[in-house]
Amino acid sequence: MGCSSCSSGGGTPRGCKNNGTCSSGGCNKLGVFDWLANMQLPAGQAPYDILEIRFKNSRKTFYRNAKNLSLQVGDVVAVEASPGYDIGVVSVIGELARIQVKKKSPGLKPMETKKILRIANQDDIDKWVQARALESEVMFQARTLAVNIGLEMKISDVEYQGDLTKATFYYTAEGRVDFRQLIKDMADKFKIRIEMRQIGSRQEAQRLGGIGSCGRELCCSTWLTDFRSVSTSAARYQQLSLNPQKLAGQCGKLKCCLNYELDMYLDAIKSFPSTDVKIQTEKGTAFHIKTDVFKRQLWYMYEGEASIGVGLVALSPERVQDIIKLNKTGKKPADLKDFDTHVQVARKEPDYDNVVGQDSLNRFDNTFSKNKKRKKKKPGSPRMEGEGVSTAPKPAQKQNKPQPNRPQQNRPQPQIKAAEGTAENAPQAQANPNKKKNNRRRPPRKNTGGNEGTEK
Secondary structure, eight states: OTTSTTBSSTTOBSSSOSTTOSTTTTTOOSOOOOTTTTOOOOTTOOOOOEEEEEOSTTOEEEEEOTTOOOOOTTOEEEEEOSSSEEEEEEEEOTHHHHHHHHHHOTTOOGGGSOBEEEEOOHHHHHHHHHHHHHHHHHHHHHHHHHHHHTOOOEEEEEEEOTTSSEEEEEEEOSSOOOOHHHHHHHHHHHOSEEEEEEOOHHHHHHHHOOBOTTSSBOHHHHTOOOOOOOOHHHHHHTTOOOOHHHHBOTTSSBOGGGGTSHHHHHHHHTTSOOTTSOEEOSSOEEEEEEEETTTTEEEEEESTTTTTTOOOEEEOHHHHHHHHHHHHTTOOOSOGGGGOOOOOOOOOOOOOOOTTTTOOTTTTHHHHHHHHHHHOOOTTOOOOTTTTOOOSOOOHHHHTOOOOOOOOSSSOOOOOOOOTTOTTHHHHHHHOTTOOOOOSOOOOOOOOSSSOOOOO
């Protein structure tokens, strides 16, 4: 039901496109994990009758289960409202609700708490869905009415009551706004009861949600329930640049996450000397430039070298305190570089062990290259006797295999070994008397043990 207000049909979200898998639990914000769900109560103890009911966005209220209804987390219920009734979803029950009451409303009186009327039926749910569908259009029309009157206010959200009898308009403004005429105009146009409620910039970001500069959903819309004041001193202690564009969140105020690590920085800075004190040396006066808290380094520079931007020296807090003590006694060290802790250490290449033994990724490269050299043959070179011919007998199935007819034009013909003056070579020699003699150098013939063959 969380995606019904922004769906385009069939329960598919139209805006977030996360299909109910975002970290805030779909379109519902400030979800609570019931880590006491599997715990059984002691014998004779009645379950806690106060339940937490979630409404649109981050609005949650405690209600009393006076009728002892069997309710679980996620049930849609009808609760008391003024006037009429409202529809919400059960978010926390049991002993975890007791802890939430002590945390958020320590002065809550159970007998004065509004009651849960019933489990919502189909008619109640249909009205609830219809109310959620009207909120977007009504908000834009209300903004138009406010602009026509000339009010300096921004209507950021509208929440209809479950029975379609009242609508609450949430707005932000710099000061007080006289919206009496606006309420009359909206009541005449929408025919419902109007309630105006002013909220701050952070509450607006909490209700609407969004993505922060860190790439995650806003803390105020997912888990942060209290807004503590954030000052620029938190950025100074953490050595951050006082750039308002980087320090401001979606609400336009300083980011709440500036307070998350502030205590760690404050504890670490306690052992650091004051950065306002200048260091006196024989070379000159040095002043503080920057501080790296967790590396425990203080960077100093001489006054004469500030214009050229060189001469940064990194000192540990202990060394700085020693130099300050020397200055108080009237002594000056020769140079700050004698106390420099920022020393470049030569990096040693790690010795990796061959975990696979003798195997290597290129162990087959030499074998492939040798096979390629054996198979590679120069074009146009004569074929020697026995070259590339294996002396091993061929398999029986391959001996009678017919060889394909290959063109013999560019292949050099093998020399016929015959005795001088034979009758077989005479007609061949006289057949082409005008044929030019091949200028290619041929290899010498081998002796056959008798008469030598002649080459014409």
